[in-house]
Amino acid sequence: MWTYILRRTLLLIPIFFIISVVVFSLIHMVPGDPIDSLLRPGSTAADKVELTKAYGLDKSLPVQYLVWLKKFLTGDMGQSIIEKQPVVDMVLYNMPFTINLGLAALVISFVLGIFLGIISSAFKNTFIDHICMIFALLGVTVPAFWLGLILMLIFSVMLGWFPVSGSGTLQSLILPAVTVGLGGAGLIARITRVSMLEMSNKQFILLLYAKGLSKQIITLKHIFRNALMPVITILGLRLGWILGGAVTIEIVFSRPGIGNMLLSALYRRDYPVVQASLIFLTMAVIIGAFIADIMYAYADPRVRDAYK
Amino acid sequence: MADNQGPAKVDKVIFKEILEDSTRFLEFKTGGVDILENAPTVFLDKIKEDSNARVISMASNTNFHMVMNTKREFLNNVNIRKAIALSVDQNAILKAVFQGNGSPAYTYLIDRLPARNVDRKYEIRFDPEQAKAIMAGEGWKKGSDGILTKDGKKLALALWSKSDSDERKVAVVIQAQLAKLGIEVKIEQFDPSSIKAEYKKGRHDLVIRSYGWDNADILEWFFNSTRPGYPTVSMWHDNESDYLMHRAMTRAKNSEERIQYFKDYHEYLLSQYLWAPIINSVNNHAIRNNVKISSAPRFKYLIGPSVMDMTVE
Numbered sequence: 001m002w003t004y005i006l007r008r009t010l011l012l013i014p015i016f017f018i019i020s021v022v023v024f025s026l027i028h029m030v031p032g033d034p035i036d037s038l039l040r041p042g043s044t045a046a047d048k049v050e051l052t053k054a055y056g057l058d059k060s061l062p063v064q065y066l067v068w069l070k071k072f073l074t075g076d077m078g079q080s081i082i083e084k085q086p087v088v089d090m091v092l093y094n095m096p097f098t099i100n101l102g103l104a105a106l107v108i109s110f111v112l113g114i115f116l117g118i119i120s121s122a123f124k125n126t127f128i129d130h131i132c133m134i135f136a137l138l139g140v141t142v143p144a145f146w147l148g149l150i151l152m153l154i155f156s157v158m159l160g161w162f163p164v165s166g167s168g169t170l171q172s173l174i175l176p177a178v179t180v181g182l183g184g185a186g187l188i189a190r191i192t193r194v195s196m197l198e199m200s201n202k203q204f205i206l207l208l209y210a211k212g213l214s215k216q217i218i219t220l221k222h223i224f225r226n227a228l229m230p231v232i233t234i235l236g237l238r239l240g241w242i243l244g245g246a247v248t249i250e251i252v253f254s255r256p257g258i259g260n261m262l263l264s265a266l267y268r269r270d271y272p273v274v275q276a277s278l279i280f281l282t283m284a285v286i287i288g289a290f291i292a293d294i295m296y297a298y299a300d301p302r303v304r305d306a307y308k
Numbered sequence: 309m310a311d312n313q314g315p316a317k318v319d320k321v322i323f324k325e326i327l328e329d330s331t332r333f334l335e336f337k338t339g340g341v342d343i344l345e346n347a348p349t350v351f352l353d354k355i356k357e358d359s360n361a362r363v364i365s366m367a368s369n370t371n372f373h374m375v376m377n378t379k380r381e382f383l384n385n386v387n388i389r390k391a392i393a394l395s396v397d398q399n400a401i402l403k404a405v406f407q408g409n410g411s412p413a414y415t416y417l418i419d420r421l422p423a424r425n426v427d428r429k430y431e432i433r434f435d436p437e438q439a440k441a442i443m444a445g446e447g448w449k450k451g452s453d454g455i456l457t458k459d460g461k462k463l464a465l466a467l468w469s470k471s472d473s474d475e476r477k478v479a480v481v482i483q484a485q486l487a488k489l490g491i492e493v494k495i496e497q498f499d500p501s502s503i504k505a506e507y508k509k510g511r512h513d514l515v516i517r518s519y520g521w522d523n524a525d526i527l528e529w530f531f532n533s534t535r536p537g538y539p540t541v542s543m544w545h546d547n548e549s550d551y552l553m554h555r556a557m558t559r560a561k562n563s564e565e566r567i568q569y570f571k572d573y574h575e576y577l578l579s580q581y582l583w584a585p586i587i588n589s590v591n592n593h594a595i596r597n598n599v600k601i602s603s604a605p606r607f608k609y610l611i612g613p614s615v616m617d618m619t620v621e
Contacts (some may be wrong), residue, residue: 030501030502031501031505031506032499032501032502032505033501034501036501036504036505036538037501039526039539040524041521041523041526041528041529041539042528042529047535071419138581149330149331152331152334153334155329156338157334157338160338163340164329164331164334164335164338164340165324165326165335165340166340166450193361238515251327251328252328252330253324253331254324254327254328254331254335257515260327262444263506266501267499267500267501268500268501269501291432
């Protein structure tokens with residue numbers, strides 16, 4: 001098991017380098033100059049040259065990348081061109097809000113999705129099954145932006161149960177987390193249902209019935225445990241999806257976060273902030289997949305035995 | 309700036325930055341905020357219906373206009389630029405896009421600047437009949453498809469705007485207004501940062517833009533010929549203009565002279581029809597009735613009520 005974990009961990013290093021090059025190249029290919037956002041009426045051509053030089057943007061792209069990489073590896077993510085503060089401070093301030101939202105949404109996706117999937121498979125082809133699957137389909141297809149505004153209208157404006165916007169309290173986290181989580185719950189419910197039904201047709205399940213075990217124990221202890229494998233994989237990948245979806249939800253609910261910071265920086269071509277945000281989000285996806293791999297190996301001895 | 313010269317009457321002021329207009333409106337509606345600066349135009353009617361709130365309108369520093377690229381085919385002709393400028397119905401745009409919030413702009417400066425007060429003959433006002441007469445005088449005739457044609461060429465232009473909601477809406481209205489003159493207009497949208505890079509390539513024809521500035525030196529920023537592309541989006545290059553600009557910026561000995569020099573510069577720019585002025589917008593501040601303001605808003609210096617004059621019940 002430890003060999004497996006070590007191999008997967010070492011693989012993260014070249015992945016990080018490839019991601020950093022791709023992200024760096026992409027953001028510099030997009031038209032737009034951040035220095036134009038800094039110039040004010042009265043600025044001269046000399047001012048523009050001076051600012052360009054001050055931010056190191058006069059150097060060639062490979063040199064800019066190497067300078068950025070050297071600083072990044074020592075924990076210095078550079079200075080925001082527009083906000084004029086260290087990017088690492090901005091990331092450290094915004095990251096907890098995004099992680100809170102992401103984790104809360106992931107828990108909602110997991111709990112609700114698995115619950116719906118189990119119920120749906122246990123009452124296969126009944127009214128309950130159809131309701132669960134319609135709910136799941138809505139979760140996957142309804143745009144998060146629209147859903148967020150509707151939930152805000154009902155629960156914040158009409159009922160007054162939650163604040164419209166903001167952060168820092170559990171109350172202000174619930175609506176955004178539910179908005180993001182419902183989309184994931186739909187997908188997990190469908191995968192859980194399919195997986196449960198597939199497992200319930202296996203011969204070893206028939207044996208368990210023959211042994212006299214109750215349906216509840218067979219479903220929850222045997223079928224569910226084996227059906228969980230594809231769900232674990234999806235959960236790891238969902239982390240990236242959730243963090244990406246958090247961008248629009250942070251705007252709708254006016255929450256600080258990496259997504260909000262990224263969108264604002266993109267509009268103004270604030271390269272250091274865009275770079276740091278994209279790398280954070282991308283690495284979150286990769287680490288999510290990494291954790292999913294580890295959990296999969298832990299749950300399934302056949303996977304970890306392959307590395308012995 | 310405020311009537312109250314003593315200590316403030318409120319203990320704390322919290323600023324909340326909310327990007328999404330719907331969220332801003334709902335936050336105000338539920339009492340999450342007491343004051344909504346620059347209330348979204350689309351929700352103003354709903355705010356005015358609220359018996360617990362009121363709207364204060366104050367002149368802003370923002371001017372909307374349409375820039376014409378003087379280096380492009382057709383637009384390098386001052387008469388065609390004049391006809392296009394005269395085809396823009398400022399009042400119709402004010403009503404359709406801004407719900408009447410603001411005032412029509414007839415010059416390149418906001419209303420409260422002294423250099424804005426040019427001779428009336430330089431003001432650019434909607435006059436479709438004169439626009440048609442100018443185009444006819446230039447030899448343009450409408451074809452069977454309603455598009456002006458001359459020597460086998462159709463008068464077709466690209467109209468750029470940022471993907472922001474107000475500028476995009478203005479572009480749609482102007483497209484329809486220029487179609488009445490007989491100009492075929494195709495709208496292209498860009499995000500705010502990319503569009504500046506595109507200006508420098510010089511392939512734009514017409515552009516909907518806005519600025520927020522309360523000094524006449526904004527004319528130097530937008531018409532200085534040493535900065536073609538951006539910020540001189542009109543690509544304007546003219547010796548007389550440069551002379552008037554330098555005089556206004558550097559040679560005035562006192563404020564009266566400065567105003568006169570900028571007025572002269574402004575009048576010259578207006579006579580060249582480099583922009584079609586559209587509107588001067590207002591700042592609409594939505595305020596809950598529990599916030600009392602003791603003084604009338606000072607239009608000359610401020611764009612919002614002073615916090616020093618506020619109390620909260």
